[in-house]
Amino acid sequence: MSANDKQNMLFPTNEDTVGPYFPIYFRDERLEDLTSIHPGLIVAPEGKHIILRGRVLDRHGDLANGVVMEFWQANAKGVYRTPAHADNPDLDPWFNGYGRLRSKAGEYSFRTIFPGSSKGRAPNITLTIFSDGINRVVTQVFFEDAEGNDTDSLLSSLSEEDKPKLIARHDGRTADGAEVYLLDIIMAGDQETPFFDDLVS
Amino acid sequence: MTMTLQGRLLEVGPTDNTSDQRTPRKRLRLIPQAARESFVPYIPQQAVTRQGENDLTRIAPGAPRAQGTPIEVSGRVCTQTGQPVRHALLEIWNANMFGRYTHIEDHSGIQLDPNFLGLGRVTTDDEGRYTFWTISPGAYLARPDIGRYRPKHIHISLSGGSSRLITQMYFPGEENNATDPMATLMGDAFERNVGQVYETPHIDVHHGYRFDIVVGGRNATFFED
Numbered sequence A: 001m002s003a004n005d006k007q008n009m010l011f012p013t014n015e016d017t018v019g020p021y022f023p024i025y026f027r028d029e030r031l032e033d034l035t036s037i038h039p040g041l042i043v044a045p046e047g048k049h050i051i052l053r054g055r056v057l058d059r060h061g062d063l064a065n066g067v068v069m070e071f072w073q074a075n076a077k078g079v080y081r082t083p084a085h086a087d088n089p090d091l092d093p094w095f096n097g098y099g100r101l102r103s104k105a106g107e108y109s110f111r112t113i114f115p116g117s118s119k120g121r122a123p124n125i126t127l128t129i130f131s132d133g134i135n136r137v138v139t140q141v142f143f144e145d146a147e148g149n150d151t152d153s154l155l156s157s158l159s160e161e162d163k164p165k166l167i168a169r170h171d172g173r174t175a176d177g178a179e180v181y182l183l184d185i186i187m188a189g190d191q192e193t194p195f196f197d198d199l200v201s
Numbered sequence B: 001m002t003m004t005l006q007g008r009l010l011e012v013g014p015t016d017n018t019s020d021q022r023t024p025r026k027r028l029r030l031i032p033q034a035a036r037e038s039f040v041p042y043i044p045q046q047a048v049t050r051q052g053e054n055d056l057t058r059i060a061p062g063a064p065r066a067q068g069t070p071i072e073v074s075g076r077v078c079t080q081t082g083q084p085v086r087h088a089l090l091e092i093w094n095a096n097m098f099g100r101y102t103h104i105e106d107h108s109g110i111q112l113d114p115n116f117l118g119l120g121r122v123t124t125d126d127e128g129r130y131t132f133w134t135i136s137p138g139a140y141l142a143r144p145d146i147g148r149y150r151p152k153h154i155h156i157s158l159s160g161g162s163s164r165l166i167t168q169m170y171f172p173g174e175e176n177n178a179t180d181p182m183a184t185l186m187g188d189a190f191e192r193n194v195g196q197v198y199e200t201p202h203i204d205v206h207h208g209y210r211f212d213i214v215v216g217g218r219n220a221t222f223f224e225d
């Protein structure tokens, strides 16, 4: 976009904190488990089932209660359902790739399929967090021992110290037929999770 | 003069404990260009709205009116290039006239209204417009120890395509606007989050607030031509 176009841009409405009371009433269980469309349907997305599980911790290591988490990922073949890929034959008709949950106590568990590699990237899930006292923050979650971690452009932009903070650990357990991956998100402090700027970048 | 691009350093809301506990202190990292597209969630259309869900002044169509001043809130949602954000979902929540939420975690003990849930949903139309009715919310004491009130506000969560925004609409001329932590961080831009009063022909509501929403950031316009 040229500088001239930028001058004609409208001023954005400010983001504001979600506050403590994001309505649980708006919960949609279909967005908390992307491996199934509905228990009454035989159709379902392709791919290996996983559970991404962990805690969201604050600056003092306490659980951050009342957190809204959103997930965004490619399907098992590495294709994102966006207008840019509307005609891609590898879209999965049963997979949108968008999930959402609200964690009451700061612990989360999200069931989905293992994302495929997209455009040379390592498998990843984009994570958006809303919480009381902060506006939207975003980061990306990777998977231990996944192919492509070594060459991933985002992971490569981080220091050796920061990389493990975004790599979910393979728990070795399965739960209800899904492999469990663990990752704690640390909002602030010494062990702070790296977050990314999608407004400036 | 050239400036090196860097990510934002987020600010802590003054007198806001949770903001202090949860605000990342390190500067946000820049997203490498090769990874940028993966940071654009595209939220599928969710046909969840039901009849009457845009009228928060009643628990159900035909049910009695909640206490307080019924108001209309309306506006247009667009991106920074002026393109309408069509068929986006607005999830709305606000406190009752006394300043109490019906949320199970609101332990303030302030009076409830049996005719008010304070929860609503509406989708934008082909031009990005929306309208809902609610009860003008009460301000509530957020920090009893220092007597700080949260000013009257309505929470709005907007999702549609690559547009994602959680914000609050404030009310003009409220004295507590000036001391609100997050409003303070907005500086002069706070005015964009204040609804503008209008007279509405609907006899069922007292007056209206115009609240046009512009979804900022590169994600919202990512798939525009």
Ligand SMILES: [Fe+2]
Pocket (backbone or CB within 6 Å): A019, B150, B153, B155
């Ligand atoms: Fe609130």
